[in-house]
Structures are given as C-alpha cells and as structure tokens.
Amino acid sequence: MSVPTNLGFAVRDIAKAVQREDVIVVIDAFRSCSTIVAALANAAEGVTPTRTVKEALMLHKKHPKFILAGERSGIKLKGFHLGNSPLEFSPQKVKGKHIILTTTSGTKAIISSKKAKYVLAGAFLNAEATAKSAERIAEKEGTGVSLISAGTNGRFSLEDFICAGAIAKSFPGNNIAHSDAVLAALLAFQRARQSLNSVLQSGYHARYLASRGFEEDVKFCSRLDVFKLVPFLDRGTLVPLNGSLVFR
Amino acid sequence: MSVPTNLGFAVRDIAKAVQREDVIVVIDAFRSCSTIVAALANAAEGVTPTRTVKEALMLHKKHPKFILAGERSGIKLKGFHLGNSPLEFSPQKVKGKHIILTTTSGTKAIISSKKAKYVLAGAFLNAEATAKSAERIAEKEGTGVSLISAGTNGRFSLEDFICAGAIAKSFPGNNIAHSDAVLAALLAFQRARQSLNSVLQSGYHARYLASRGFEEDVKFCSRLDVFKLVPFLDRGTLVPLNGSLVFR
Numbered sequence: 001m002s003v004p005t006n007l008g009f010a011v012r013d014i015a016k017a018v019q020r021e022d023v024i025v026v027i028d029a030f031r032s033c034s035t036i037v038a039a040l041a042n043a044a045e046g047v048t049p050t051r052t053v054k055e056a057l058m059l060h061k062k063h064p065k066f067i068l069a070g071e072r073s074g075i076k077l078k079g080f081h082l083g084n085s086p087l088e089f090s091p092q093k094v095k096g097k098h099i100i101l102t103t104t105s106g107t108k109a110i111i112s113s114k115k116a117k118y119v120l121a122g123a124f125l126n127a128e129a130t131a132k133s134a135e136r137i138a139e140k141e142g143t144g145v146s147l148i149s150a151g152t153n154g155r156f157s158l159e160d161f162i163c164a165g166a167i168a169k170s171f172p173g174n175n176i177a178h179s180d181a182v183l184a185a186l187l188a189f190q191r192a193r194q195s196l197n198s199v200l201q202s203g204y205h206a207r208y209l210a211s212r213g214f215e216e217d218v219k220f221c222s223r224l225d226v227f228k229l230v231p232f233l234d235r236g237t238l239v240p241l242n243g244s245l246v247f248r
Numbered sequence: 249m250s251v252p253t254n255l256g257f258a259v260r261d262i263a264k265a266v267q268r269e270d271v272i273v274v275i276d277a278f279r280s281c282s283t284i285v286a287a288l289a290n291a292a293e294g295v296t297p298t299r300t301v302k303e304a305l306m307l308h309k310k311h312p313k314f315i316l317a318g319e320r321s322g323i324k325l326k327g328f329h330l331g332n333s334p335l336e337f338s339p340q341k342v343k344g345k346h347i348i349l350t351t352t353s354g355t356k357a358i359i360s361s362k363k364a365k366y367v368l369a370g371a372f373l374n375a376e377a378t379a380k381s382a383e384r385i386a387e388k389e390g391t392g393v394s395l396i397s398a399g400t401n402g403r404f405s406l407e408d409f410i411c412a413g414a415i416a417k418s419f420p421g422n423n424i425a426h427s428d429a430v431l432a433a434l435l436a437f438q439r440a441r442q443s444l445n446s447v448l449q450s451g452y453h454a455r456y457l458a459s460r461g462f463e464e465d466v467k468f469c470s471r472l473d474v475f476k477l478v479p480f481l482d483r484g485t486l487v488p489l490n491g492s493l494v495f496r
Contacts, residue, residue, distance in 0.1 A: 007404075009257075156255075158428035162435070180406035180452050184436045187410070187447070191439035199435070204428050 003135060004144035005171065007164050007181035009151060014112045017146030023118040023138045025130055028150035029163040030205050031084050031214075032106025033123040034221040035069075036231045036238050038086035039101075044094040046237040049107035053077060056102040067094065070102035074212050077102075085217050098237075109150040110233060119233035120241065122147070122167050124196075128225040131170035133232075133241055139175070147182065158203030159221075162196075165189025166224060197222050251383060252392035253419065255412050255429035257399060262360045265394030271366040271386045273378055276398035277411040278453050279332050279462075280354025281371040282469040283317075284479045284486050286334035287349075292342040294485040297355035301325060304350040315342065318350035322460050325350075333465050346485075357398040358481060367481035368489065370395070370415050372444075376473045379418035381489055387423075395430065406451030407469075410444075413437025414472060445470050 008017060017024050027033060036047050050056040053070070056077075060068050069082035069089075076083030082093065084103050101107055106121075113119045118137050122130040134145045147167060149160035165185035168178065178186065192199040197219065200206055206218045232241035256265060265272050275281060284295050298304040301318070304325075308316050317330035317337075324331030330341065332351050349355055354369075361367045366385050370378040382393045395415060397408035413433035416426065426434065440447040445467065448454055454466045480489035 156427070156429040156432070158431050161428075161432045179404070180409075181404040183406050183447075183450060184404070184409045184432075187439040188432045188435040191435040199431075202431060 001142065002175050002177045003138045004177045004179070005147065005168065005182045006144060006179045007147045007149065007185055009149050009156060010154070011112055013146070014109065014148055017148065018113065018116045020144060020146070021117065021141070022144045022146040023120065023134045023141070024113045024116045025120045025122040025134050025145060025147045025167065026106065026109045026113060026150055027122045027147055027160045027163050027167070028103070028106030028109065029123045029159045030209060030221050031086060031217055032101065032103040032150070033121040033231070034125050035084050035086040035089060036101070036121050037123055037125045037227055037229055039089040039094050039099055040231055040238065040240050041227050041229050042089055042091040042094050043096060044089070045096055045098045046239045047099045047101050047231070048237045049110045050100060050102045051108050051111050053102055056100050059100050063098065066098045066100050068100050072104060074209060074214065085214060086220055087216060105150040105152055109148055110238070113148065114233060114236065121231035121238060122163065124163055124166055124222055124224050126225070126227045126230055127163065127166040128170040129228045129230050131167045133230045135171050135176070152205045155204065157205060159200050159205060161185050162189050162192050162200065196224065249390065250423050250425045251386045252425045252427070253395065253416065253430045254392060254427045255395045255397065255433055257397050257404060258402070259360055261394070262357065262396055265396065266361065266364045268392060268394070269365065269389070270392045270394040271368065271382045271389070272361045272364045273368045273370040273382050273393060273395045273415065274354065274357045274361060274398055275370045275395055275408045275411050275415070276351070276354030276357065277371045277407045278457060278469050279334060279465055280349065280351040280398070281369040281479070282373050283332050283334040283337060284349070284369050285371055285373045285475055285477055287337040287342050287347055288479055288486065288488050289475050289477050290337055290339040290342050291344060292337070293344055293346045294487045295347045295349050295479070296485045297358045298348060298350045299356050299359050301350055304348050307348050311346065314346045314348050316348050318355070320352060322457060322462065333462060334468055335464060353398040353400055357396055358486070361396065362481060362484065369479035369486060370411065372411055372414055372470055372472050374473070374475045374478055375411065375414040376418040377476045377478050379415045381478045383419050383424070400453045403452065405453060407448050407453060409433050410437050410440050410448065444472065
C-alpha cells in the first residue's frame with residue numbers, strides 16, 4: 001500500500017490530518033523548528049511548546065529551573081532567557097536543560113497537532129531525516145504523512161513551502177502518493193535548490209528577519225540536511241525521536 | 249511605484265483582492281478558463297458565467313438563442329448543448345453565439361470576483377497575454393494584481409498553481425513585487441516547464457479528467473501562450489479584453 005502525503009497551510013488542515021491519523025510534520029523553517037532542532041542537537045533535555053506567553057510563564061513558575069525562550073514579532077520576550085534564534089541555543093546554554101518555547105507560528109501549530117499520535121518538527125536542517133522517519137512510521141502504522149506549513153500569521157510562507165518540497169524529495173519515490181500541493185512544493189524546491197539561500201532570502205519573512213538583524217539566522221536555517229535529529233512530540237514535550245520508543 | 253502581486257486559493261482571498269481593488273485574474277486551467285479562451289477565440293460573442301445550473305437554465309429561458317454549456321463532476325449537463333471541453337467550442341458551434349457557462353469551480357470564482365472593476369480569465373493558453381494585460385491595467389490604476397486559483401472543489405490545484413507561475417513569468421521583473429505564493433508558483437513553473445505536459449498530467453484533476461476520457465482536453469489546456477486573447481468580465485459577460493474600452 002502506498003503512503004499518501006498531503007501539505008496543509010491552515011489550522012483546518014491540521015484538524016483533517018489528525019482525523020486521518022496521519023503522521024504530522026510541522027514545518028516552521030524560520031525559525032522555531034530549526035531552533036528546536038538546534039536545541040535538541042545541543043543536548044537540551046526537551047522543548048515544551050506553549051501557545052501563549054502566559055502559559056510559558058505559568059509553566060516556568062512551576063519549574064523555575066526550566067529555560068524560558070520565545071518571541072513575538074521575531075523579538076525575544078521581555079524577561080525571557082532566550083529568544084527564537086537557533087544560534088542562541090548553544091551547548092553552554094542548553095545542555096541538559098529543559099526549555100519552554102513560545103513562538104508566533106511554529107509552537108502554535110505543534111500544539112494544534114497534539115492529538116495526533118506522531119508529531120514531528122521539520123526544517124531544512126533535518127529535512128532528509130524527517131522524511132525518512134515520517135515515512136517509516138506511516139508505513140508501520142498504515143497511515144499517510146501530512147506536512148503542515150506553519151506560515152507566519154497565517155500567510156503562505158515561501159520558506160515553509162520550499163521546505164515541504166525539501167522533505168518530499170527524501171521520500172522514496174516508489175511507494176508514495178503525493179497530493180497536488182506536495183508535488184508543487186517538490187517542483188519549487190527542485191528549482192530553488194540551485195540557489196537555495198538567495199531564493200529563501202527573497203521571501204517575506206526572511207526579509208523581515210533580516211530587517212531585525214537576524215540575517216545569520218536565515219542563513220543557518222537555510223542549510224539543508226545538516227542534522228539527523230528529528231524532534232518528536234512526546235506527551236507535550238519535543239524530544240529526539242527515539243527508535244526504540246516509536247518502534248516498540 | 250511597483251505593482252504588488254498576490255496569489256490566493258480560497259473565496260476569502262477573492263474578497264480581500266476585491267477590497268484592495270486589485271485586477272483579478274481567475275485561473276482555472278483545467279478547464280473552464282481554457283474553454284472561455286477557446287470560445288472567444290472562435291468568435292463567440294460572449295460567455296456569461298452562472299454559479300448554478302438553475303441560473304443557467306433560467307437565463308436560457310429568457311434568451312433561448314443562447315447556447316447552454318457546462319459540467320458537474322466534469323460531465324456535460326443533461327439537456328445542455330455543450331459540456332466544458334474547449335475542443336467542443338469550434339467556430340461551427342460558437343461563432344457569433346452567446347454562451348451561458350456553468351462549471352464546478354471556474355465560473356463560481358469569476359462570479360465571486362464580479363465586484364472588482366477588472367476580472368480577467370487566465371490559462372496556460374493565454375498566460376503571457378494575461379500577464380501583460382493585468383500588469384498594464386494595474387499600472388494604470390495604481391493597484392496590484394491578484395491571481396486566484398479556482399481549484400477543484402476547494403482543493404489545492406497543481407495545474408492552477410503552475411499556471412499562476414506561467415502568468416507570473418511574463419510580468420516584467422523590475423516593477424513587480426511578488427508575494428511569497430507567487431514566488432513559489434514561479435519556481436514551480438520554472439521547474440515544470442521542461443516537461444510541462446507530463447508534470448501537469450500527474451495532478452489530481454488531470455488524472456480524473458483522463459479517467460473520464462478527457463486526455464485530449466488536458467493536452468490542449470496545457471499548451472502555453474497559444475492565444476493573445478484575454479477574456480474580460482464586462483457587466484457579467486466575458487468578452488475579449490478590448491484596449492479601447494479598458495484604456496478609455
């Protein structure tokens with residue numbers, strides 16, 4: 001049986017994906033999913049996403065040793081330890097630590113997906129690893145894979161669309177039935193990969209981030225297949241996908 | 249001042265485009281916009297879109313000499329003279345005639361756009377001409393251009409997305425500010441154009457049409473920049489865009 005893949009752009013697409021019992025891959029390349037990948041790659045214990053700043057603060061009150069991280073309008077929140085720049089999440093700052101993260105789009109999309117059995121966080125940094133993990137789980141469970149573009153404030157996001165294509169390019173071709181949106185994202189990625197950095201820099205959100213001094217974040221988040229690590233939502237906290245847990 | 253371009257996928261995007269006073273280009277490549285282009289190219293007097301079959305029948309009752317055309321689920325409607333295959337709209341059948349057309353997606357999107365001052369119908373067949381006309385009007389009026397993918401039953405449509413890119417490729421580059429969705433469509437088109445036919449045939453709607461015996465329609469509608477003709481919605485009826493009328 002082939003694995004159907006979908007690409008959704010809106011909250012209602014998440015609801016449909018949950019209903020289909022798909023493996024959900026939340027994509028927010030600039031920056032939250034890249035930040036989560038960087039944090040876990042640098043040995044953070046886990047990343048707990050929250051929808052609101054208030055929820056983040058309440059969780060921190062209960063667990064004062066946790067690190068508070070997040071942004072609104074791209075800017076680090078007042079009183080928080082870290083913003084949403086993956087470059088901040090160095091081993092010195094995050095190794096062995098539990099992180100609370102609240103962002104404009106990415107963490108909301110992850111939380112909206114939480115009723116699904118499998119929620120992964122995808123970015124350029126881990127595109128290939130994400131595709132392989134998602135496909136393996138979908139085959140085992142006999143379901144499909146839904147890529148969800150988190151976007152920025154509900155806008156169509158160039159980087160997340162191309163990132164969906166970057167993930168789709170690593171699905172083995174012979175056993176996959178791509179939806180039209182996945183096929184389109186794959187075409188866009190195939191064209192963009194020749195000059196991935198400059199294409200991604202032309203997008204709305206990259207230009208906004210650059211205007212706020214985050215050019216280096218955009219460059220870092222545009223790097224393809226750097227990490228094998230795939231964040232997996234385990235009881236509300238993102239941890240590295242653990243083969244023995246998932247394939248028990 | 250640069251001309252902003254947008255690409256929308258849903259009814260609410262049409263409402264926003266109308267509010268911005270954008271030039272609206274409704275894209276339904278398979279098949280209604282291609283059919284409208286073919287009909288007008290073969291000297292039909294005009295094409296009046298209707299949202300429902302009932303409205304089409306009522307209009308025909310008032311104007312019994314008009315030709316009734318349209319489909320649901322791709323199939324010609326019972327009692328109608330023509331379906332929605334552009335190949336049916338030959339000069340023998342349509343020259344000098346007024347056509348009433350009702351289709352699943354395209355004519356609905358055109359009618360949803362009717363409050364806009366300028367509504368054009370775009371397809372692969374007239375992509376370049378559509379881009380040039382839309383841009384000229386937008387420059388003159390000091391507005392933007394909104395491409396609207398009519399889709400099929402609200403689905404993301406591979407062919408309409410790539411067609412949006414085909415239209416975007418003909419906007420002169422130096423005076424245009426593309427949205428992320430337009431940039432993505434342009435990338436997808438640039439990749440797809442190397443083998444446009446086979447890429448378009450891989451889409452959901454093309455496969456559906458082929459299964460209903462409309463392979464030749466898909467081939468015809470995939471031809472790029474064949475006509476200079478741009479259908480323009482003038483008081484509820486699509487007619488060839490007439491320079492003297494629009495640029496009066």
